[in-house]
Amino acid sequence: VIVTHVSLRDYRNYAEAELSLSPGPTLFVGSNGQGKTNLVEAIGYLSSLRSHRVSSDAALIRQGADFAVIRARIEHAGRQISAEVQLNRSGANRAQLNRSPVKMRELPRYFSSVLFAPEDLALVRGEPAGRRRYLDELLALLSPRLLGVIADYDRVLRQRNTLLKSARASRVRGTGLSTLEVWDERLVEIGSDLIAARSELVAELLPRVQGAYRLIAGEDHAVGLTEYRSILSRHPDDDDSLDGIPSDQAMISAAEARAVFQRTLDAVRGKELERGVSLVGPHRDDLVMALNGLPARGYASHGESWSLALALKLAAAETLRNGSGGGDPVLILDDVFAELDERRRGRLSTAMDGFEQVLVTAAVPGDVPEGLRQHMVAIEAGRILD
Ligand SMILES: Nc1ncnc2c1ncn2[C@@H]1O[C@H](COP(=O)(O)OP(=O)(O)OP(=O)(O)O)[C@@H](O)[C@H]1O
Ligand SMILES: [Mg+2]
Numbered sequence: 169v170i171v172t173h174v175s176l177r178d179y180r181n182y183a184e185a186e187l188s189l190s191p192g193p194t195l196f197v198g199s200n201g202q203g204k205t206n207l208v209e210a211i212g213y214l215s216s217l218r219s220h221r222v223s224s225d226a227a228l229i230r231q232g233a234d235f236a237v238i239r240a241r242i243e244h245a246g247r248q249i250s251a252e253v254q255l256n257r258s259g260a261n262r263a264q265l266n267r268s269p270v271k272m273r274e275l276p277r278y279f280s281s282v283l284f285a286p287e288d289l290a291l292v293r294g295e296p297a298g299r300r301r302y303l304d305e306l307l308a309l310l311s312p313r314l315l316g317v318i319a320d321y322d323r324v325l326r327q328r329n330t331l332l333k334s335a336r337a338s339r340v341r342g343t344g345l346s347t348l349e350v351w352d353e354r355l356v357e358i359g360s361d362l363i364a365a366r367s368e369l370v371a372e373l374l375p376r377v378q379g380a381y382r383l384i385a386g387e388d389h390a391v392g393l394t395e396y397r398s399i400l401s402r403h404p405d406d407d408d409s410l411d412g413i414p415s416d417q418a419m420i421s422a423a424e425a426r427a428v429f430q431r432t433l434d435a436v437r438g439k440e441l442e443r444g445v446s447l448v449g450p451h452r453d454d455l456v457m458a459l460n461g462l463p464a465r466g467y468a469s470h471g472e473s474w475s476l477a478l479a480l481k482l483a484a485a486e487t488l489r490n491g492s493g494g495g496d497p498v499l500i501l502d503d504v505f506a507e508l509d510e511r512r513r514g515r516l517s518t519a520m521d522g523f524e525q526v527l528v529t530a531a532v533p534g535d536v537p538e539g540l541r542q543h544m545v546a547i548e549a550g551r552i553l554d
Contacts, residue, residue, distance in 0.1 A: 169279060169495050170525040171211060172248075173241040178233035179255075180206035181550035193526040193540040197533050198547035204529035207547065208283070208500045210238045211527065214251055215281040215497070216305055217272055225255050233257075242279050245495060249278050273308075273315055280309045280497040282485040284504045288477040292464050296396075296454035303366050303455060306484050310369075310491045317361050321450065324354045329445055336444035352433055359449045360425035363397065367419045369487075370395055370455065376483035377476075384482070384515050385475040392458035398448040399429045413456050413463055474507060482519055489523075496524040504528075505535040513537050 176185040181203050196204045209219050209228075219228060229236040239252040252264040253275070263272045290298050308315040328351040335345060370393055378391045396414045420428075429449070436447050446452075457464040457476060464476055488497040499520055505513050505528070517537035520526050530536045533544065546553040 169281075169498055170243050171240050171279075171498060172243055174207075174211060175237070175239040176207070176210055177237040177239075178230040179210050179236040179238060180228060180230060182206065182210075183230065183550065185550070185552050187545070187552050189525070189527075190543065191525050193520070193528060193543060195533065195536055195541050195544045196527070196529045196547050197544055198531070200531055202547045203550045204531075204547050205285075205502050206550075207552070208502050208527055208529055211240065211498070212281050212283040212500055213238055214240055214253060215276050215279045215309065216283070217275065220283050220285050220287055220502075225261065226257060228255055229257055240279070244278050251275055251279060273319065276309050276315070277312055280488050281500055282481055282488065282497045283500040283502065284478060284481045285502040286504070286507060288481060289473055291477045291480055292457060292468065292473040296452075299455040300450070300453065302480065302484070303369060304362075306487065307365055307369060309488055309497075311365075314362075314365050317358055317365070321355075321358045321362050324351060324358055325446055325449070325451055327351060328355055332440055332446065333444040335441055352430075355446070355449060356426055356429045356433060360422045360429055362450045363399070363425040363429070363453070364420060364422035366450065366453070367395060371419055372487060373480075373483050376486050377479050380479035380482040380486070380519065381475055383519055384478050384512055385472070386511060386515060389459040389472065390461065391476065391479070392456075392461070394456045394458070396454040396456050398450075398452035399425065399432045401432075401448070413458050413461075471509075475512070478504070478516060485523070499523050499526045501526065501528045503530065505530055505537070506532065 170191050171189050173189065174185075174187045176182040179185075185207075187207070196207060198204050205221070209221065212220060213228075219225070222228070234257050236255045237252065238255075239250065242249045242251055250264075250266055252267075253272070254262045256262070261272060263270050263275055265274060265278065291302055304318050308318055328348070331348055331351060335348065374391075374393050377393060378388075381391045382388050392413065394414050397420070432448050440447050459468050459472055459476065462468075464473060468476065485497055485499055489495075501520075504516070508516065513535070514537055517539050520540065526540065528536055528540050533541060
């Protein structure tokens with residue numbers, strides 16, 4: 169996949185902007201606060217449907233404007249596609265493909281990108297939610313069916329939580345809970361699909377993350393990826409935080425997950441009614457990473473955590489390259505090189521070789537290896553200069 173043209177309107181600090189892009193690497197340069205990240209954030213939005221920096225879209229709309237528009241021409245499997253998103257300050261966002269309205273979640277089927285940014289450090293050091301999102305975003309890009317499963321699970325979970333909360337408030341017991349059983353069934357059914365899909369993905373990612381880590385760090389620190397599955401937990405009512413590495417390494421099928429999920433759900437029923445929230449399921453799971461047998465979260469050094477975060481992203485890019493019919497994802501590297509030492513810079517740049525399109529931002533062009541610096545675009549105060 170490559171992006172050949174981008175138009176922005178009232179996006180962040182861009183009033184209007186037009187940009188043509190070529191295959192291969194492009195480096196966006198400019199002083200701090202000029203709009204480099206804003207530009208690549210907009211491009212990334214078309215595949216992840218979110219910003220890598222903020223959770224609410226309101227910050228993406230230019231101050232004083234009611235809506236923002238991101239439009240891109242994309243070359244996908246030899247076809248030209250035009251994709252457009254309108255972000256509205258009030259009301260739902262809207263998407264178009266080739267000028268016809270589509271659901272937002274259709275867009276990632278035509279455009280995939282992987283964005284590397286300083287925020288990725290949170291994949292290693294932050295809360296489990298970020299790691300779940302990493303896996304789920306990748307699943308969604310790999311398979312439209314799983315995109316549906318993830319959306320369905322979210323919906324069922326929300327509805328079940330609402331029911332649990334009102335049951336708690338009104339102290340409903342017995343008959344009032346028959347509706348809950350219907351939601352239990354849905355939760356187990358859809359949740360088990362998601363658990364199995366994540367498990368398969370993690371097995372596929374592991375050798376790639378190990379390879380990417382060796383490549384970036386220049387050393388082998390025996391990267392481990394183990395899933396924490398709340399349906400298997402003995403204390404599912406504790407919160408997500410984990411100190412150790414789960415011992416269970418095996419892949420799990422949807423059928424196996426279903427049986428376990430149902431059993432655990434029955435066992436925590438009382439506690440769920442007490443708390444008014446769903447305590448087990450893929451929304452409570454985690455991906456535990458280890459270096460040399462120690463949990464990376466809490467033990468790994470800053471540089472090691474960084475290498476691991478980059479390795480996760482690189483592994484995602486390779487998985488997409490292998491798994492999707494549409495070719496390579498567009499690689500977006502926002503402010504990444506400034507964080508790395510000279511050797512890691514060189515190795516990361518080598519890892520980008522051969523990807524169809526690579527978009528890089530840097531305040532200091534000298535931080536970026538030669539090979540990614542051939543084509544530069546200057547950004548100044550929300551304007552794209554040539
Ligand atoms: N919704 C918005 N409306 C208007 N301006 C905005 C909006 N959101 C962000 N900005 C402005 O955009 C600028 C930041 O742009 P951006 O993050 O792209 O900078 P950058 O070029 O990546 O800088 P750095 O080199 O520091 O990373 C800030 O000046 C900020 O005030
Ligand atoms: Mg920036």
